[in-house]
Amino acid sequence: xxxxxxxxxxxxxxxxxxxxxxxxxxxxxxxxxxxxxxxxxxxxxxxxxxxxxxxxxxxxxxxxxxxxxxxxxxxxxxxxxxxxxxxxxxxxxxxxxxxxxxxxxxxxxxxxxxxxxxxxxxxxxxxxxxxxxxxxxxxxxxxxxxxxxxxxxxxxxxxxxxxxxxxxxxxxxxxxxxxxxxxxxxxxxxxxxxxxxxxxxxxxxxxxxxxxxxxxxxxxxxxxxxxxxxxxxxx
Amino acid sequence: xxxxxxxxxxxxxxxxxxxxxxxxxxxxxxxxxxxxxxxxxxxxxxxxxxxxxxxxxxxxxxxxxxxxxxxxxxxxxxxxxxxxxxxxxxxxxxxxxxxxxxxxxxxxxxxxxxxxxxxxxxxxxxxxxxxxxxxxxxxxxxxxxxxxxxxxxxxxxxxxxxxxxxxxxxxxxxxxxxxx
Numbered sequence: 001x002x003x004x005x006x007x008x009x010x011x012x013x014x015x016x017x018x019x020x021x022x023x024x025x026x027x028x029x030x031x032x033x034x035x036x037x038x039x040x041x042x043x044x045x046x047x048x049x050x051x052x053x054x055x056x057x058x059x060x061x062x063x064x065x066x067x068x069x070x071x072x073x074x075x076x077x078x079x080x081x082x083x084x085x086x087x088x089x090x091x092x093x094x095x096x097x098x099x100x101x102x103x104x105x106x107x108x109x110x111x112x113x114x115x116x117x118x119x120x121x122x123x124x125x126x127x128x129x130x131x132x133x134x135x136x137x138x139x140x141x142x143x144x145x146x147x148x149x150x151x152x153x154x155x156x157x158x159x160x161x162x163x164x165x166x167x168x169x170x171x172x173x174x175x176x177x178x179x180x181x182x183x184x185x186x187x188x189x190x191x192x193x194x195x196x197x198x199x200x201x202x203x204x205x206x207x208x209x210x211x212x213x214x215x216x217x218x219x220x221x222x223x224x225x226x227x228x229x230x231x232x233x234x235x
Numbered sequence: 236x237x238x239x240x241x242x243x244x245x246x247x248x249x250x251x252x253x254x255x256x257x258x259x260x261x262x263x264x265x266x267x268x269x270x271x272x273x274x275x276x277x278x279x280x281x282x283x284x285x286x287x288x289x290x291x292x293x294x295x296x297x298x299x300x301x302x303x304x305x306x307x308x309x310x311x312x313x314x315x316x317x318x319x320x321x322x323x324x325x326x327x328x329x330x331x332x333x334x335x336x337x338x339x340x341x342x343x344x345x346x347x348x349x350x351x352x353x354x355x356x357x358x359x360x361x362x363x364x365x366x367x368x369x370x371x372x373x374x375x376x377x378x379x380x381x382x383x384x385x386x387x388x389x390x391x392x393x394x395x396x397x398x399x400x401x402x403x404x405x406x407x408x409x410x411x412x413x414x415x
Contacts, residue, residue: 041390077248169366169384177366181313194321201278203320205269212262219255226249 005076005084010092013054022053027100034104040115040123043097043104047127048134048188050093055138057148058085059225064146069230079222082139086218089135090128097127122193133189133210136217143224157187182209189213274311280320283329286340289354293377296337302380302403303373304336304396305362309343312367314386321389328393335400336372343367372399 013019026049033042059082062068071081101123105115141150161183168176191210195202287295287303296303308315322328332338341358344351351359358364362371366384370392374380381399386392 044390045388072248075248077250079250079252165385172365178313192317192321194325198281198324198326200280200320200324203273203278205266205273208262208266208269212259212266215255215259215262219252219259222252222255226251 001087002076002080002084005081006088006091009058009085009088013088013092019053023050023096026050026053027096031100031104031107035107035111038108038111038113040101040104040108040120043101044123044126045130046100047093047097048130048190050096051089051131051134052138052154054092055086055089055135055142056151057142058089058139058150059142059221060144060146060150061142061148063228063230072230078225082143082218082221082225086135086139086221089139090131093131093135094128097131098124101127118197122197125193125196126191129191129193129210130189133191133214136214136221137187137189140217140221140224143221143228154187157183161187185209186213274313277310277316278320280324282319282323283326284323284338284340285329285333287337289339289341289358292337292339296373296375299337300375300404302336302375302400304332304338304400305341305358305369305371305373306338307341307343307359307362307364307367307369307371309346309367311346315368318368318386318389318392322392325389328389331393332396335396336403370396372396372403374403 026046030042030046034040059068062071068081072078101120105120108115138150138154141153144150145153161180164176165180167173168180189210191206192203194200292303308318322332341355343355343359343364350356362369362379362382364371368386369382369384371382372380380403381395383392383395387395
């Protein structure tokens with residue numbers, strides 16, 4: 001594991017005022033809601049958006065600015081850049097969401113409420129899966145376009161799918177609705193761990209859907225970066 | 236055509252992610268296989284909601300002062316199955332659902348049996364059900380107070396049910412419920 005790549009990426013992200021501001025928005029409001037509602041449920045959905053904020057422009061921004069060309073002068077392979085930036089985004093998103101979750105737990109304990117340990121484990125596992133999924137998709141999109149074009153691609157895909165959902169609902173096209181549901185699952189890969197808490201059989205479809213999305217996104221991201229012409233002359 | 240690779244001290248700098256492609260292909264095949272299998276045989280999940288039969292729901296709602304929550308679903312509907320796993324199988328959420336409203340489960344059988352019972356048909360017509368799941372909160376006067384189509388996730392769903400239930404209790408309603 002290349003710790004330098006991970007540390008450098010996280011340092012770069014944590015010193016960007018825009019990203020820090022967005023991450024504050026994503027964490028402070030749910031934390032306030034959790035304290036007000038005296039329940040940790042509001043803190044469950046943070047990791048995905050945090051991973052998106054951290055991973056946005058992970059490759060594309062460095063390609064556009066010329067930083068990646070300099071980085072690759074050193075003996076660093078392209079797959080390594082993709083995988084380590086994905087790992088760094090996951091570690092960052094998990095660190096922030098688990099930290100916020102701990103703050104929520106402390107706030108609840110101070111008010112005399114003891115959070116359920118199983119529920120807490122489920123939230124951490126779901127956060128990890130959500131962060132890994134969202135970061136993989138964003139890193140893949142980032143290898144396709146320069147700068148922060150990945151954010152635009154992501155938003156456009158979300159809006160377009162939502163429009164198709166509207167059309168499918170209106171026209172009763174079940175196939176289209178099912179396809180849109182799959183696309184939405186690919187854009188925001190999540191994995192529910194409810195089955196573990198309630199001792200139910202897991203949904204293998206949900207597990208393979210999440211895992212295939214993450215591996216496919218990383219494979220596409222690596223393949224795309226491998227085939228990209230990166231030189232100051234090319235740009 | 237990708238540019239030529241320059242081998243570094245640790246091997247080629249653009250190694251193709253062959254293992255990742257194989258794993259992704261296997262997982263994709265498993266995804267399709269499990270998707271087909273689970274559509275035919277969805278994983279059994281416990282249903283912990285105290286569903287009220289549609290016929291007796293209005294009387295029960297009048298007696299308890301709660302609104303009726305109609306859950307229109309179908310066996311083949313993916314989001315409905317997700318809602319069953321995440322909400323109806325959760326002891327806390329299912330208890331909370333039963334305390335907020337009188338829950339009524341209406342299952343569409345058109346795809347399986349070609350038709351529905353007259354009661355299911357009339358409820359779907361009255362509440363203009365075009366997609367699954369559709370959740371309708373019906374107040375004390377028998378009129379729909381709020382509705383949502385699709386499953387937005389358990390937190391959003393429970394938050395919506397709570398708001399709709401509070402709204403129905405605050406609305407000036409007739410003492411007797413109209414059916415449906």
